[in-house]
Amino acid sequence: MTYDYLIVGxxxxxxxxxxxxxxxxxxxxxxxxxxxxxxxxYTKNIEDINVHVYGPHIFHTNDKRIWDWINQFAxxxxxxxxxxxxxxxxxxxxxxxxxxxxxxxxxxxxxEAKGKIAKQRFIDKPINLEEQALSLVGKDVYEKLIKGYxxxxxxKDPKQLPASIIKRLPVRFTWxxxxxxxxxxxxxxxxxxxxxxKLLDGIDVKLNTxxxxxxxxxHNKVIYTGPIDKFFDYRYGDLEYKSVEWTSIIKDVKDWxxxxxxxxxxxxxxxxxxIEHKHFDNQNQDKTYLSWEYPKEYKRGVEPFYPVNDxxxxxxxxxxxxxxxxxxxxxxxxxxxxxxYYDMHQIIASALTFVKKQMLLKK
Numbered sequence: 001m002t003y004d005y006l007i008v009g010x011x012x013x014x015x016x017x018x019x020x021x022x023x024x025x026x027x028x029x030x031x032x033x034x035x036x037x038x039x040x041x042y043t044k045n046i047e048d049i050n051v052h053v054y055g056p057h058i059f060h061t062n063d064k065r066i067w068d069w070i071n072q073f074a075x076x077x078x079x080x081x082x083x084x085x086x087x088x089x090x091x092x093x094x095x096x097x098x099x100x101x102x103x104x105x106x107x108x109x110x111x112e113a114k115g116k117i118a119k120q121r122f123i124d125k126p127i128n129l130e131e132q133a134l135s136l137v138g139k140d141v142y143e144k145l146i147k148g149y150x151x152x153x154x155x156k157d158p159k160q161l162p163a164s165i166i167k168r169l170p171v172r173f174t175w176x177x178x179x180x181x182x183x184x185x186x187x188x189x190x191x192x193x194x195x196x197x198k199l200l201d202g203i204d205v206k207l208n209t210x211x212x213x214x215x216x217x218x219h220n221k222v223i224y225t226g227p228i229d230k231f232f233d234y235r236y237g238d239l240e241y242k243s244v245e246w247t248s249i250i251k252d253v254k255d256w257x258x259x260x261x262x263x264x265x266x267x268x269x270x271x272x273x274x275i276e277h278k279h280f281d282n283q284n285q286d287k288t289y290l291s292w293e294y295p296k297e298y299k300r301g302v303e304p305f306y307p308v309n310d311x312x313x314x315x316x317x318x319x320x321x322x323x324x325x326x327x328x329x330x331x332x333x334x335x336x337x338x339x340x341y342y343d344m345h346q347i348i349a350s351a352l353t354f355v356k357k358q359m360l361l362k363k
Contacts, residue, residue, distance in 0.1 A: 002218040003029045003204075008211045009225030011039025012344060013334035015199040016351035017223050022203055024359055029217060030200060031209040036193075037200060039225075040305070041344070043191030047250055049289045050191035051277045054305075055244065056081075056261055057192060058280075060182040061345035067184040070348065073195040076186035079280060081179040083261040083273075087144045093177045094263060095170035096137055096145070104140055110173035116140075132163035136171050148267030152295055154242055154308070162310045187280050223354075225334035227304055228320045234300075236319045239339060240312075241304035244272075248291040256288050270294060307339045314339075 004026040007014045015037065018028045036042050040054040058081045061067055070076075085092040085100075093099035101113035120138030122131045129150060133142045146166070150158045154165075170179060178185075188195060209216075211226065224231055229239040260279035264271060275291040298304060307313065317339040324332050333354055335342045342350070 001027070002220065003027045004219070005029070005221050005223055006031065006216060006219035007223045007225070009039065009334065010037040010196065010200065010205065011225060011334060012041065012347040013337075013351045013354075014039075014223060014225045015196050016348060017333070017355055018203050019199040020352065020355040021358070024355075028203050029219065030203060030205045031211060031214075031216065032205065032207050033210045035207050037205060037207070038193050038196040041192040041196070043193050045191065046289055047287045048283060048285050049278045049287070050281050051248075051289050051291075052192075052275070052280065055246070055291075055293060056275060056280070057344065058180070058185065058187060059344055060180040060185040061343075062182050062184070063345060063349065064184070066345045066348050069352070070195070070345075073198045074188035074190065074192075077189050077281060078185075079187045079260075080185060081261070082177045082259070083179060083263055084259055085145050085149075085263045085265050087265045090144075092145060094145075095172065095177070095179050096141060097172050097177050098175045099177055100141070100145075101173075104144070113173055126163045128159045128163055129161035129166050130158035132166045133158065136166065136169075145265045149263060149265040149272060151267055152270070153272050155295055155297060161308075164309065189281055191281070221329040221331070223331045223333060225332075225337050227336045228317065228324065228332055228339060230300075231332075231337075232320055232323055235323070236316050238300065239316055239320075240308040240310075241298045242306040242308060243296040243298040243302050244305055245294050245296045246275075246291040247271075247294070248289065251288050251290060252286075253288055254284075254286060256290055304336060307335070307341060309339070309341060 005021055005028045007018050007028060007030045010030050010032040014030060018030050021028050041057050042053050043050045044053050058079065059070065059076065083094045085094050092103050098110065098113060101107050105116050107113045107116060117138040120140060122134035126132035126135050133146045147158060154161055170181065257274060257276050261273055261275055263273045271292040271294045273293045275293060277289045278285055296302060332338060333350060334347060
């Protein structure tokens, strides 16, 4: 048998493409190098706790079309992401809000907080992460809650990182400590894996299968969602990624830290955050499952998680993208293949748009 599409990777982009293409009558094969579907969104039930195996994934979007689409596959709870920052035992609200500023300076009004920041902020055009952070929140917040955490997380001095990274961190002068501003937010009740099981229902899937190593069935087109530099055998050099790893344990207590995520922002603590998974979808379990997240130096063979979108890496990516554009019947999509910091709702929109274009080309 010859497949119309071979899809490399079973994360959101690959699984959505498989689902939508099958609906249009195409024969699809999904291959996955891991032993499970779902990519980094994979959740595993351990002691009745839905564990986010590759770190927290909170679905959020302002796009009702995307929200309605994902709700076909799972019921979502009303989880709101309200992480806490721990700096040498002092606890602060994240994102940076009036709760943060009140704890730092004792201020009680937005004008007082803005006045404090105005005296400390970087006033020129920011060209790196440190300057961007200082321009947003001033020296006190930067020194306690950003600098050490960033050094650990990216394994680089903040002066060496692009300013764009810190723009993802919300700053607000209200008492709202919801990390995201999006209208639609939540986590699927029962975890994310059920979504991928439904997306891939009736589709051929081969796990533990490496696109670059294993013999594959005949196919006409390829949708590739892995690292683009690996696809081209690193012709222009290695793209840089941020990687992480976890140390996990089950505790025989109902509640360990009272919140899903606590960030540890001082540089001398080796892990970046402690995740208590039951708080994503709390079913009043008798035990709790904890994961300490550590930064891991990326090199070939290490799982890539986040692209480092500085000028140097983006220039390398653009060379690979030019090669990709020259290929016939091979398509690149998703965070690794497009070297882009996608959120889940953005990946869904991208995949749906891609399939729509494929169907128009067919006509």
